Amino acid sequence: MPDTATAAPAQTPTVIRREDYTAPDYAIDSLALAFDLEPGATRVKSRLAVAPAHEQGSAADVRPLKLDGEALKLVSIALDGQPLAEGRDYRVDDSGLTVTAPPQGSFTLEIETEIDPKGNSELSGLYLSNGIFCTQCEAEGFRRITYFPDRPDVLTRYHVTIRGPKDSCPVLLSNGNLAETGELSDGRHYAVWDDPFPKPSYLFALVAGDLACHEEGFTTHSGREVALRIYVEHGKESRTGWAMDSLKRAMRWDETRFGLEYDLDLFNIVAVSDFNMGAMENKSLNVFNDKYILADPDTATDGDYAGIESVVAHEYFHNWTGNRVTCRDWFQLSLKEGLTVFRDQEFSSDVRSRPVERIQTVRALRARQFPEDAGPLAHPVRPDSYIEINNFYTPTVYEKGAEVIRMLHSLLGEDGFQKGMRLYIERHDGQAATCDDFVAAMADANDVDLEQFKRWYSQAGTPEVEVTGAYDGDSGTYEMTVRQTCPPTPGQPEKQPLQIPFAVGLLDAQGQDIPLALEGEDSGATSATKVLELRESEQRFRFPGVPEPRALSYNRGFSAPVNLKSEQSAEELAFLMAQDSDPFARWEAGQRYALRLLLQAVETLQAGGVPEFDTAFIDAFREILRDPQLDKAFAAEALTLPGESYIGEQMQPLDVDAIHRAREALRRRLAETLTDDLQEVYTVNTVTEAYSPEGEQAAQRALRNTALSYLSALAPEEGAALERLVDHYHAADNMTDRMAPLRLLADIGGEAAEATLQDFHDRYRDNDLVMDKWLALQAVSARPDTLERVKALEEHPVFSLSRPNKVRALIGTFVQANPLRYHAADGSGYRFHADRVLTLDGINSQIAARLLTPLGRWARMGEERQRLMKAELERILSAPDLSRDVYEIASKSLE
Numbered sequence: 001m002p003d004t005a006t007a008a009p010a011q012t013p014t015v016i017r018r019e020d021y022t023a024p025d026y027a028i029d030s031l032a033l034a035f036d037l038e039p040g041a042t043r044v045k046s047r048l049a050v051a052p053a054h055e056q057g058s059a060a061d062v063r064p065l066k067l068d069g070e071a072l073k074l075v076s077i078a079l080d081g082q083p084l085a086e087g088r089d090y091r092v093d094d095s096g097l098t099v100t101a102p103p104q105g106s107f108t109l110e111i112e113t114e115i116d117p118k119g120n121s122e123l124s125g126l127y128l129s130n131g132i133f134c135t136q137c138e139a140e141g142f143r144r145i146t147y148f149p150d151r152p153d154v155l156t157r158y159h160v161t162i163r164g165p166k167d168s169c170p171v172l173l174s175n176g177n178l179a180e181t182g183e184l185s186d187g188r189h190y191a192v193w194d195d196p197f198p199k200p201s202y203l204f205a206l207v208a209g210d211l212a213c214h215e216e217g218f219t220t221h222s223g224r225e226v227a228l229r230i231y232v233e234h235g236k237e238s239r240t241g242w243a244m245d246s247l248k249r250a251m252r253w254d255e256t257r258f259g260l261e262y263d264l265d266l267f268n269i270v271a272v273s274d275f276n277m278g279a280m281e282n283k284s285l286n287v288f289n290d291k292y293i294l295a296d297p298d299t300a301t302d303g304d305y306a307g308i309e310s311v312v313a314h315e316y317f318h319n320w321t322g323n324r325v326t327c328r329d330w331f332q333l334s335l336k337e338g339l340t341v342f343r344d345q346e347f348s349s350d351v352r353s354r355p356v357e358r359i360q361t362v363r364a365l366r367a368r369q370f371p372e373d374a375g376p377l378a379h380p381v382r383p384d385s386y387i388e389i390n391n392f393y394t395p396t397v398y399e400k401g402a403e404v405i406r407m408l409h410s411l412l413g414e415d416g417f418q419k420g421m422r423l424y425i426e427r428h429d430g431q432a433a434t435c436d437d438f439v440a441a442m443a444d445a446n447d448v449d450l451e452q453f454k455r456w457y458s459q460a461g462t463p464e465v466e467v468t469g470a471y472d473g474d475s476g477t478y479e480m481t482v483r484q485t486c487p488p489t490p491g492q493p494e495k496q497p498l499q500i501p502f503a504v505g506l507l508d509a510q511g512q513d514i515p516l517a518l519e520g521e522d523s524g525a526t527s528a529t530k531v532l533e534l535r536e537s538e539q540r541f542r543f544p545g546v547p548e549p550r551a552l553s554y555n556r557g558f559s560a561p562v563n564l565k566s567e568q569s570a571e572e573l574a575f576l577m578a579q580d581s582d583p584f585a586r587w588e589a590g591q592r593y594a595l596r597l598l599l600q601a602v603e604t605l606q607a608g609g610v611p612e613f614d615t616a617f618i619d620a621f622r623e624i625l626r627d628p629q630l631d632k633a634f635a636a637e638a639l640t641l642p643g644e645s646y647i648g649e650q651m652q653p654l655d656v657d658a659i660h661r662a663r664e665a666l667r668r669r670l671a672e673t674l675t676d677d678l679q680e681v682y683t684v685n686t687v688t689e690a691y692s693p694e695g696e697q698a699a700q701r702a703l704r705n706t707a708l709s710y711l712s713a714l715a716p717e718e719g720a721a722l723e724r725l726v727d728h729y730h731a732a733d734n735m736t737d738r739m740a741p742l743r744l745l746a747d748i749g750g751e752a753a754e755a756t757l758q759d760f761h762d763r764y765r766d767n768d769l770v771m772d773k774w775l776a777l778q779a780v781s782a783r784p785d786t787l788e789r790v791k792a793l794e795e796h797p798v799f800s801l802s803r804p805n806k807v808r809a810l811i812g813t814f815v816q817a818n819p820l821r822y823h824a825a826d827g828s829g830y831r832f833h834a835d836r837v838l839t840l841d842g843i844n845s846q847i848a849a850r851l852l853t854p855l856g857r858w859a860r861m862g863e864e865r866q867r868l869m870k871a872e873l874e875r876i877l878s879a880p881d882l883s884r885d886v887y888e889i890a891s892k893s894l895e
């Protein structure tokens, strides 16, 4: 609990528990909705066909009908045509409306509400984004549109009429098929949409506005002609090509790899500029943040293109994993999210470089999910309780959830996994299912026992795996001892051993894989990589008939989301960096080696010394720079040092200044020693052909810009380095090459940097998404005056606290991605952070709560910073009218 000195909110918010789940009392078989759109006062009429879902032997068994509702004005309510009276027939409170004594059997309920899309700054329910009406109903936004059982296990057929002004809303969209359109008086018109698939309320969507449309077609495997339409604000339509292309490739891939085909004749995407998240999978009407649709070479980086490809695919894949089979309750969120992230990762791996995708996934997992699992907000992939479900759209539910699915895939193999998928869909199509249902389908289809595996869903924390090995020369046997532990997390002091697929390999002196078979296994079963199945706290594995290995390679391909505790010598790491046949493990060896050097350098700096770095490490870097065979995208990853936040995770207490100085020192040392090689790589990787966001040329850009980054470590003393950055910027014909030097310049500062930043601003001042980049690269700058600059940028006309992309770009980047300046010793970063969270909470509580999480990591800091951070959390908690969202994060952060 929070410190007793802090005032709890007037009413402590209710905790919702998974174990309290009960099935709904009523089914809503169909819902007719009619919207009369007005920005400040939209009328919503609904007609619900209600059927009891509980035993009603007699009238005495009839239960009250509870409907959720929030921020609604009730206009009228009638049951089977008879108006109901408040007090006598129903009551309304802050959380909804209850029909106290409904009749026995089925009945019809008609409700009219009034809502205020224009005043809806929470961006949940029906709101206006730059003049466009749009909805966001996941998780619990539908209750801000009308009274309804707003829970995912109530599946209903929707019939939606939208009436609106023709001039400002020529486009009227909802889910399913367009059934009818027509003219009305007073310059208004209407459209009627019918969705044949019963769905939960969180998948409802409505969009109305003046939008441009990019249309193409797709023929499914079985011959269905699907119209694909991407709607955007006028003037943005030329930037929709890549998203359309990605959508088609995703549709084809899902047919080929998963055997899953699209099920309607129309698939719509709408991109809006104000959106709380990345995108949303509403049935046949996906709504997207502009950021994940719009791209052209001049305004989007290679990374942006990759992000669009994967988010478009992700939302499309939800049609089966999320929509056709949905979640029984929100504790099962990872059922759809973990699985769909796994699917989008597989898509990216199949269409791009699998090793590079894996490396990037693991980098992101370590940057976001591992810290969450090690902090006060740690929770299982399937949480046990929540106060506000919006706080659980987390890296754990999404990314660790995807790792859990990936481990099932490793254990069962592609064929076994696909068998499990088919059974899962066959059993649960049209239903609201649970994580247990999914695992049961995988187990039954493959006739295996996955009981222990299920602990991955219930146990929080990142497991630690330690491997020790010994070679017995007499018998030619290598014996590996593997131990697993898991640190305690909030509410879970004791942990049970997990079932872990742990991929290992042994390398001989020439760097060749030694073929491996476990003792007792058929020698025909040898393979270069052996996936060990860990189940106990400690296990031994014996590999007979092998020569003495030179190096041990483990957790190949990152087969399990664990931390490795084993010590390997610097020499062994250097060897693996050069030789490991598993590209992930090869990259990982470099990261571990770098991490070791950086942590040593931190200690040296703290003791007032000058850090030195192994020449073996620098030599290994040189080898990578000189290796013409190496995939360039892989080389770029291998040459990138662990980030400051990740280094900080390995250290207690965290010393942000020393980490920054150590990392800069290593960068500089590498740049000074390898200048010629870096220059060579920089020169030969100049791309001359016309821009394409992928393939060899994107790899070349990644490698060239990595070289540029090292060479910039020679600035500012070496004028040529600074000049190179400015030249690179001006020579660029695409955003990737413009952003790379600008990011470096923003760190260096000075006249050249200011002039280039100004040039960028002037060039792109009218492009909303590019201005987000401009804000972010100033917020992440290592310069000492960054906080002042961030505050000044809040005054820039492009910035607004009610626009999530702006808040994320400027404030989010500062508090999440700039540890050096955020953790300023005087606490100014923390004070600024808490001030903004408090202001934002009155505007958009979801965004406020998500922004708040870095303050919760106080336990990693030294004493004084801990005190400062906790004081800010307490200040937040004692503020009046705190939202449930912020209350939950702030109170848990202080526990």
Ligand code: 0A1
Binding pocket: 136, 138, 139, 276, 277, 278, 279, 280, 281, 314, 315, 337, 390, 393, 846
């Ligand atoms: N289901 C979406 C993510 C999403 C979640 C919540 C939202 O509003 C609170 C919006 C989108 C996805 O996984 O893409």
Ligand code: ZN
Binding pocket: 314, 318, 336, 337, 340
């Ligand atoms: Zn999703």
